[in-house]
Amino acid sequence: MVMDDKRAFARGFREILPLSMGAGIYGLAFGLLAAQAGLDDLEVGFMGTLVFAGASQIVAVERIVAGAGSLVAVVAGIALNLRLLLITASIRDVYAGRPFWQVVLGAHLTTDENWALMLAARARGEQAGYWYLVGAGINLILVWVVATVAGVSFASEIADPRALGMDFAFTAAFIAIARSLWAGRPDLVPWATSFLVVALLMLPGWVDASWAMIAGGVAGAVVAALGPGRHE
C-alpha cells in the first residue's frame, strides 16, 4: 500500500461515518430481532462478518422468527442480495487488474453504502477508487459487527429505531447521493423508467420489493443503453 492508497483508505474510512452511524442504529435493531429468533452473540458476530449485508440478514432472521424454515430464510436473503451483483458489476473498474485477494476483499466489503458514497465522491470530481471503497467498507463492517452483537447482547434495553425516525436515515442518504449523481437531461428518461417499473411492479403487490428494485434498476440501465445521450 503506497502513500496515496493509505490516504484514500483513510478518506473512505472517514467520509462513510454518517452512513456507518446509520448502519450502527440498524445493527442494534437487527440484534434485537436476532435475539427473538434465538441467535446468540457468536452466531450474530459470524453472520455480520461473513454475510455483511444488513437487509438480507434482517429478512432471513425475520423468516426464522416467523417459523418459515431454513430454506425460505436463505432464499429470501439471496433474493434481496441479487442487487449486489449489479452493484459490483457497475464498478468493475475498481477491481480491474488487482491481485485476486484484493478482488475478494473488495467484493466482500462492497455494500450499497460505500458503493454509493464512492460514486458521489466521483460525481464531485474527486478521485475515489479501490482503497477508498475498502476503507469505507472496513469502517462499515466494524460498526456493523459491533452494533449487531451489542444489539443481541442488550436486546431488552434498546428502543425501536422507527419510533426515532432512524429508519429514514438511509432513504435520506440515498436521496442526497442520487441528487449528486444527477448529470442532467440524459438521466431523465432512464431514471423515470426505473421509478415507473418499481411502482408498477410493487404497488399492485405482484412482486416482492427486492425484485421490483432489481427490475427497476435494470430497466433504467437498458433504456440508457438503447438511447443516445452522454453514456457513449
Added chain:
Amino acid sequence: MSDTWLVILLLAVATFAIRMCGALLGQRLPQQGSWARALKALPGSLIVALVSVSLLAGGPAEWVAGAIALVVATLTRNLVLTMAVGIGAIWLLRFYA
C-alpha cells in the same frame, strides 16, 4: 450443525458468490457499445430504484420527508445535513400528522 448455522453459512456463501460474480463478470463485458452504456447508467438507476422502493413502501409522511430531503440535497449538496433534516422531518411528520 444447527439450523441457524446452516442459514448463516449458506447465506454467507451465496452472498459472497453474488458479489464476486458481479466483480468478475463486469470485467468480462465489453468496454464499449450498449453493454458499456448500460453498466455506466446502472448505478444511477439502481439508486433511484432503491429510493423508489423505500418511498413507495411508506406513506404520505415518507413522501413529504423525501421531498424535503431532496430540496435540502439540491440546495446544500451536503450528505450529513440531508440525513439530519430527513430524520427530523419524518419524526415530526409521524408524530404530528
